[in-house]
Amino acid sequence: MSFTVVTQDLVDVAISSSLNSFGSRRRFQKDITVSELKGKLEMIVGSSSAFMELQLFDENNKMVTSMADDAALLGSFPIDDNMRIHVIDKDPNRTVGEYEDVSKVEKFEITAQEYEARSDSVRAFKKRNKLGKFADKDPEEEKRKEEENKKKEIEEETLAKTITVGSRCEVNNPKVPPVKRGTVRFVGKTDFKPGWWVGIQYDEPYGKNNGSVGGKQYFECPDKYGGFIKPNFVKVGDYPVEDDMDEM
Template sequence: MARTVNVFVRSPDTRSERRYDLALTVGQLKNKLELVTGIPPQNQKISVYANEDVPEPIIVLSDDNRPLGFYGVRDWQLLKVDDLNPSVSFTGQLTDTSQVDKFELSPEEYEQRQDTVLAYKQRNKIGRFAEKPAEEDVEGEEVEIQIGARCEVESAEEDFRKRGTVKFVGSTEFAKGVWVGIEYDEPIGKNDGSVKGKKYFECKPNFGVFVKPDRVKAGDFPVEEINFDDEEM
């Protein structure tokens, strides 16, 4: 038969795991618990709970002369130690921060300190302080594509030529960099020359598209009629 038990001990200021001999009297236990909880033996009320999740105790260790074994204390039960006179032992004050003066800094003072998380991030270029890649120099980007030129747009589909006429070259509000607006010869586009309500050039719906200059090849590209009926019904 086991002669010791492993239990959890909880008080207003402490929580720990302990092992005690079942032959230990409640009075002797209280003397040991004073060193753990800071509560004098005469002010201790020890209740036994099946575990920390149950609201009601199994029993209260009320007789200082009885051993723990008498109360049937088992492994991993909870011994809850209440302080009957907290004004003497000052229990609960270690966890009560309501009366503690707070050290506060203004945002300006915080930014000047060198021992803060903010300063660490700034020194190591972390988060919003990370170096950003240089943005495209829109004004300095030269594009040798003329408005009105015939063109062919790079396609991922083999033997599929996407041809049209250049209608716009320049910067836009929908994305950075220089874009080329094209009116396709067939309705294989994505818009009518407008993006997000902004009109950049005129064309029929589904004939317009915007692509990056490196996908556009200007030259003598005659109109090719695309027959959609061969593959679609």
């Protein structure tokens, strides 16, 4: 009785190089020669195949063997998935880290006036096709948007004026769960965003600030207990403090 050892045709390995700290993963056919493998590695690590020395490492980063025979098949070595092929570049004209030193890369710079004058730029393309901010604006559409914004602000103001500073409240924003309880500390307009806002001191550290945004203090509370929310997400009422509920 004879036995045949069958192995997979492809192997998935990591690739590293002595020239840089970059790493990658590739799949190779096991029936290619080491010489053919070096040719494929040229485009991956940037070394010339004529100056390559290959080493095989296992998953524990222990060297298994040197792949010195260019005529040998890749599958003739004890190679398996998740092992690593390390490329040592023997070219005396190459420098370690040369692909990582961006200071040696010549930068292309252009003035705003030169860019504006070009016909092959993204801006020129948008202008020709009237895209983005260069699109023709429909006066009726602009008027409709302006009316919608005014209506929204009036609705926000109406809701905000029903909320009193010092009131207990519950905040329910579906986009930022969970439902939170706290005390209203501020109602009004802010400098950081347009419209009406309600400043909340939460019972728990659900907030993002201490009542200050952009260097302006709208109210005071412990850090991470303060937050600002739109009036439509705030409901005032006789809501007990969360800690008190836990003790009941």
